[in-house]
Amino acid sequence: MNLGVDKMKGRPQIVLDIAGVLLSNMSLTCWKDMSEETNLSAESLKVHFAGIKRKLWTGMMREEEFWQSLKEMYPELSISRAKDILYHSIVPLPAAQYLERWSESADIHLLSNHCKEWIEPNLSRLSSFTKSITISNQVGLCKPEIEIYQRVETFLVAGEEVLFIDDQEKNLHSAKLLGWETLLADKEGDWVNEVESLLI
Incomplete structure (x- = not known):
């Protein structure tokens, strides 16, 4: 899972999926x-x-x-x-508690294939630490279509490093095409330690 990069410099832009990363997937x-x-x-x-x-x-x-x-x-x-x-x-996963700390050294952006109405009860807390939230049913696009990543890109600070985190491998490719670093969120949650080492 190691990204092969040193601690991120400047003000990193962290783009996270929601379901399976910050909130539980429907099982x-x-x-x-x-x-x-x-x-x-x-x-x-x-x-x-x-x-x-x-x-x-x-x-x-x-x-x-x-x-x-x-x-x-x-x-x-x-x-x-x-x-x-x-x-x-649909409940918060352990990683959700790290957003506040990560937001102190990085800009946090959320990108999710979801129905906003279903995750809205949890969005108020998540949004407290984010710069942007893009939910597929609100914009008429969904991952892995590159257009939805490009939409998120308009919210990112130009010139800063970008890390995209998703629990589905198929969603990482479009991010790579835009030059973003990517990280697959494993079910065990070990990916959180990787982010910690890059930011803290």
Whole structure:
């Protein structure tokens, strides 16, 4: 995981993914909890979500339309209960507590493929330490499309080193094309130590 670079100089620009990096990803457990009181399988709910995720992430499908699509396909599913389960499944990961310290020596920017409504309850704390937040369903673009990285680039301080952190390898390539350093966020959270060594 070592980046092969020394401690970052100047005022580094740190661009972090949100889901899987700062907040938990929606897991199969989330879909299992939704299906508990119905005859549905968690896998069928997960497959349904996977089929429309890109539309949701790019804003082509509004959040309320997502819930409507679930209700139409699975009438027995309680949407209010499903919403509660989903919102409560998205919680801060340990790395989120480092943002305040990192923001003292770097500018923090967030870039996420997500539905803003789902992560909004956690955004107020995260935004306290960030210079910009770009969420895919708000801008009509999603990773790994290079255009969304270029949009984030307009918020970065020119000439400073940039480090992009994401939990999916496929999302790192576009950042590399822009000359950014990249770091894959491992599930164990060891990547946090790497950032610490680069900044502190």
